[in-house]
Amino acid sequence: MTNALPVLPPLGPNWRSNRFHSKxxxxxxxxxxxxxxxxxxxxxxxxxxxxDAGQPIETANPVRQIHNxxxxxxxxxxxxxxxxxxxxxxxxxxxxxxxxxxRDAQNGGYVWSLDNDGPKDDTKQAYGHAFVLxxxxxxxxxxxxxxxxxxxxxxxxxxxxxxxxxxxxxTEEFSRDWQPLSQYRxxxxxxxxxxxxxxxxxxxxxxxxxxxxxxxxxxxxGRHAASLGYRVAEHFHADWTLDKEYRGYDVFRPYGTTPGHxxxxxxxxxxxxxxxxQRHEWMPEAARELFRQSIELGWDKxxxxxxxxxxxxxxxxxxxxxxxxxxxxxxxxxxxxxxSPSDFHEQWYRFLWGFADRALIDHREGGWWPELTEDLQxxxxxxxxxxxxxxxxxxxxxPLFPATGSLTKVxxxxxxxx
Numbered sequence: 001m002t003n004a005l006p007v008l009p010p011l012g013p014n015w016r017s018n019r020f021h022s023k024x025x026x027x028x029x030x031x032x033x034x035x036x037x038x039x040x041x042x043x044x045x046x047x048x049x050x051x052d053a054g055q056p057i058e059t060a061n062p063v064r065q066i067h068n069x070x071x072x073x074x075x076x077x078x079x080x081x082x083x084x085x086x087x088x089x090x091x092x093x094x095x096x097x098x099x100x101x102x103r104d105a106q107n108g109g110y111v112w113s114l115d116n117d118g119p120k121d122d123t124k125q126a127y128g129h130a131f132v133l134x135x136x137x138x139x140x141x142x143x144x145x146x147x148x149x150x151x152x153x154x155x156x157x158x159x160x161x162x163x164x165x166x167x168x169x170x171t172e173e174f175s176r177d178w179q180p181l182s183q184y185r186x187x188x189x190x191x192x193x194x195x196x197x198x199x200x201x202x203x204x205x206x207x208x209x210x211x212x213x214x215x216x217x218x219x220x221x222g223r224h225a226a227s228l229g230y231r232v233a234e235h236f237h238a239d240w241t242l243d244k245e246y247r248g249y250d251v252f253r254p255y256g257t258t259p260g261h262x263x264x265x266x267x268x269x270x271x272x273x274x275x276x277x278q279r280h281e282w283m284p285e286a287a288r289e290l291f292r293q294s295i296e297l298g299w300d301k302x303x304x305x306x307x308x309x310x311x312x313x314x315x316x317x318x319x320x321x322x323x324x325x326x327x328x329x330x331x332x333x334x335x336x337x338x339x340s341p342s343d344f345h346e347q348w349y350r351f352l353w354g355f356a357d358r359a360l361i362d363h364r365e366g367g368w369w370p371e372l373t374e375d376l377q378x379x380x381x382x383x384x385x386x387x388x389x390x391x392x393x394x395x396x397x398x399p400l401f402p403a404t405g406s407l408t409k410v411x412x413x414x415x416x417x418x
Contacts, residue, residue, distance in 0.1 A: 014337065016349075039056055040072060046094070046114070047097075052385055054367065057385050065113045066128040067128060070134060073094035074135050076091045081142060082411060099150060103153070108178075109129065109161065109174075110129060110154070110157075124161070126162050126170045129162060131196065133151070133158065136154055136200075138199065151200065167239075167240050168212075168218065185236040185238060187220045197209045198213050202275070213272055217283070218280075225290065230292075231297070234257060254317065255317055257309065259293075259298025259310065260298075260322065262293060263291060265290050269286050294306070303374060306321060321373075322382070323368045326356050330353060330395040331395055334399040337349060359372060359376050401414050
């Protein structure tokens with residue numbers, strides 16, 4: 001039962017100031033880079049999805065989804081900033097595919113997925129465009145020659161096609177020729193856009209990016225989550241009224257609420273508060289409450305792990321335990337421990353790393369298991385192979401740097417000071 005609730009140890013020095021822990025985190029980050037760097041480059045363009053052993057799942061004509069392309073660019077831009085050899089080659093490979101394949105030169109915007117023959121899903125998704133903005137911002141920080149063109153292009157698309165000024169958030173999805181596909185509005189795409197807008201502000205200094213991020217956070221957290229006891233609602237109608245009856249059709253839009261997103265927002269709200277000059281007094285309390293509620297309602301107190309989705313009675317709707325909520329909880333605890341230090345945040349930071357080490361990190365093959373069953377065994381109902389570097393890498397690196405901005409901002413600042 002060691003995975004269930006933490007045994008609260010006597011607290012010594014903060015783990016983030018512990019040199020051995022820092023070395024352990026760097027080693028974990030390096031292991032993740034090793035796992036993905038060895039086999040992800042598809043010579044035909046873009047990146048392979050990897051199996052449990054780090055080999056391409058399909059090599060003949062695999063589908064490449066835009067969030068995978070862009071997240072790899074972002075992660076290996078971080079690798080470049082850290083001085084990891086070979087990272088710049090992966091950034092360049094991803095940027096070329098993003099600009100020359102995902103970008104729709106005829107209609108504008110970026111299609112969701114492609115194979116060697118062209119688009120497979122040619123819809124234009126706000127979620128995907130948020131990550132294009134993140135990739136462009138990260139590539140700009142490392143000086144990639146396409147970064148400014150990509151950043152200008154995707155910024156214009158977001159502004160002209162997705163942004164709804166009357167609501168202070170983005171709409172969700174269009175066909176390839178920009179016909180609206182639904183009246184759905186979702187917090188997930190807006191949450192990741194908040195992350196990307198902050199990165200774009202850091203990369204360019206342009207305040208308009210930060211202003212949009214603050215408006216999104218005010219709508220989704222300051223207004224809606226606060227009214228729901230700091231449970232983050234996922235699904236909304238076109239006028240941004242809550243849609244509790246929405247039945248999600250895939251892993252990106254599950255019914256009910258997703259505690260992992262409460263954790264992600266806890267960190268993003270604190271980052272936004274810091275970048276914005278600590279002007280919004282509601283943000284630190286919101287971050288604390290989002291973290292506390294995710295632990296109280298989302299953590300399986302019997303077996304351990306965060307349930308993927310809850311219904312509106314706070315009961316498990318999808319009982320699988322995914323890797324990314326734990327990774328986001330680690331990042332949130334690190335941010336909270338800097339801005340709202342407490343034994344609670346420090347104890348959970350330590351406990352979460354213990355859980356990840358026991359249940360999520362694959363110490364034999366490398367990478368993290370993306371999905372665990374309710375009984376904490378590797379599962380395959382939602383994911384195949386090891387699909388993601390982004391969440392786990394940031395969990396390893398966020399605690400190593402000041403909690404004042406994106407990794408692409410704080411890593412160069414820290415290196416410059418050494």
